[in-house]
Amino acid sequence: MQRTRFDNRECPVAQALEIIGEWWSLLIVRDALRGLRRFEAFQASLGIARNMLSRRLKALVAAGILEKRAYSERPLRHEYRLTAKGRELMPVMVSLLIWGNRWAAPAAGPTTLLVDRATGQPIEPRLSLTGPPLRPDEISLATGPGAGAEMRAAFALMRAAANERRAAAPRSANLDVSSKTG
Amino acid sequence: MQRTRFDNRECPVAQALEIIGEWWSLLIVRDALRGLRRFEAFQASLGIARNMLSRRLKALVAAGILEKRAYSERPLRHEYRLTAKGRELMPVMVSLLIWGNRWAAPAAGPTTLLVDRATGQPIEPRLSLTGPPLRPDEISLATGPGAGAEMRAAFALMRAAANERRAAAPRSANLDVSSKTG
Numbered sequence: 001m002q003r004t005r006f007d008n009r010e011c012p013v014a015q016a017l018e019i020i021g022e023w024w025s026l027l028i029v030r031d032a033l034r035g036l037r038r039f040e041a042f043q044a045s046l047g048i049a050r051n052m053l054s055r056r057l058k059a060l061v062a063a064g065i066l067e068k069r070a071y072s073e074r075p076l077r078h079e080y081r082l083t084a085k086g087r088e089l090m091p092v093m094v095s096l097l098i099w100g101n102r103w104a105a106p107a108a109g110p111t112t113l114l115v116d117r118a119t120g121q122p123i124e125p126r127l128s129l130t131g132p133p134l135r136p137d138e139i140s141l142a143t144g145p146g147a148g149a150e151m152r153a154a155f156a157l158m159r160a161a162a163n164e165r166r167a168a169a170p171r172s173a174n175l176d177v178s179s180k181t182g
Numbered sequence: 183m184q185r186t187r188f189d190n191r192e193c194p195v196a197q198a199l200e201i202i203g204e205w206w207s208l209l210i211v212r213d214a215l216r217g218l219r220r221f222e223a224f225q226a227s228l229g230i231a232r233n234m235l236s237r238r239l240k241a242l243v244a245a246g247i248l249e250k251r252a253y254s255e256r257p258l259r260h261e262y263r264l265t266a267k268g269r270e271l272m273p274v275m276v277s278l279l280i281w282g283n284r285w286a287a288p289a290a291g292p293t294t295l296l297v298d299r300a301t302g303q304p305i306e307p308r309l310s311l312t313g314p315p316l317r318p319d320e321i322s323l324a325t326g327p328g329a330g331a332e333m334r335a336a337f338a339l340m341r342a343a344a345n346e347r348r349a350a351a352p353r354s355a356n357l358d359v360s361s362k363t364g
Contacts, residue, residue, distance in 0.1 A: 010293040010333040012282030013212050013275060019286050023199045030195050064285075085285045091309045092281060093195060095273040100194030103246075103267045104201050111192040116311075123311055127273045129298075129320070131313015138311070151192040 019063050020089070024048070024056055026096075029065060029082070029089050034141065034154075035161045037071075037079040045157050065089070071168070090136055098124060101144075109145035116140070201245050202271070206230070206238055208278075211247060211264070211271050216323065216336075217343045219253075219261040227339050247271070253350070272318055280306060283326075291327035298322070 020026055024046070031045050043053055057080055060066040065086035071079045094114065101110040113122045117140040125134045141158070143151055202208055206228070213227050225235055239262055242248040247268035253261045276296065283292040295304045299322040307316045323340070325333055 010288075010328070010330055011209075011212070011336065012287065012292060012294050013278045014209060014282075015286035016278040016282035017205045017208065019282075026199065027193075027196060030193070088281055088284065091277040092274060094309055095277050096195045096198045099270055099274060100196075100198035100201075102270065104197035105194065106192075110194060112194050125309040125311050126313070126315040127276055127307040128310040128313025128316055129305055129307050131308070131310025133308040134310055146192070148192055154193065 016092075019065075021059060021063070022056075025060055025065075026089075026093075028053075028056055028060060029086060030093055032066065032080065032082045032086065033090055033093055033136075034158050035165060036157065037081060037161060037165070039078075039080075041157055041161055042080070045154060060086075087136070091134075094125060094134075094139075095127075105144075106146040111144050111146040111148070111151045113142045113144040114139055115142045198274075201247075203241060203245075204238075207242055207247075208271075208275075210235075210238055210242060211268060212275055214248065214262065214264045214268065215272055215275055215318075216340050217347060218339065219263060219343060219347070221260075221262075223339055223343050224262070227336060242268075269318070273316075276307060276316075276321075277309075287326075288328040293326050293328040293330070293333045295324045295326040296321055297324045 020029070027046060028042060031042055036042055036045060039050075039053070039057070042057070043050060046053060057066065057068075061068055061080070064083055066080045067083050068078050068080055071077055097112065097114060101112070105111065114124070115121060116123050117138055120140075120142065122142075123139065125139075141155075143155055147155075202211070209228060210224060213224055218224055218227060221232075221235070221239070224239070225232060228235060239248065239250075243250050243262070246265055248262045249265050250260050250262055253259055279294065279296060283294070287293065296306070297303060298305050299320055302322075302324065304324075305321065307321075323337075325337055329337075
């Protein structure tokens, strides 16, 4: 029995990882959950070659995680928005953030805090069978004590993206930075 | 500002992904959360070359996610157990499982269900700010309607590992299969 070989492609965890693909894809989803939508914003955040980013965005669109929409007709400009399938990766991302803060933060402390959007206080959602489900609009991100230049630049990108979105539509359900943070 | 390049290594999600490493590592952690501890069991589950598995287990030990312990002196035999740092990846794994079941299951339905260990009923824990935290010993796995030969073989491995553990210690807090399932 123990000689049976199978790579367990049937497993839902393996299936999820198969779709999400590489770490890079998950970092693009992270940025999309933070509110980034435009090619230039993803590129500034991830610092990867344009052709590579282009390929990865295409793969995420093909996987049904992002959708490409025109936000301007003249000139024609597109943005990438999370689909329901993409937005539902939020618990994966929040769980990775909490684990990263607990086990991989620099000595100075976490660089990014998950905070209550209304109060700005740090929060730590947990998996629960009975609690009311966390809504994306209840949470926000704030810089933590370990944040350096890189994280401050990330927050500047998030704020710029939030301003663009507010200009387009008054309310947003992204895992947004509040205007207080930074 | 948008020309600034950084790969955002400060981000806790990126830091977490950096430590967890490749998908393969996460699949080893998945198997460890399912209760697998022995080299042969991981090998049967993952179906990868022994030298590759050996390298990945070593990397997870070096990252502090697994620890290597002797379970027999004569002959000397080791097993790999999750540390606290490793066990706390459970919410990441449960979130991936739920997402995989919702968005990547075969047409016949999910292959693996997360169930209440006491009742065997399917459960879907969610992130919550106020609910009582899910305890690993509250949950169990069961085969779902989409399970095929591969998943049944995975459950056979989990049951064998559970039997080994019960022989060694009567109680376990692993994300275990109950004896009813399969």
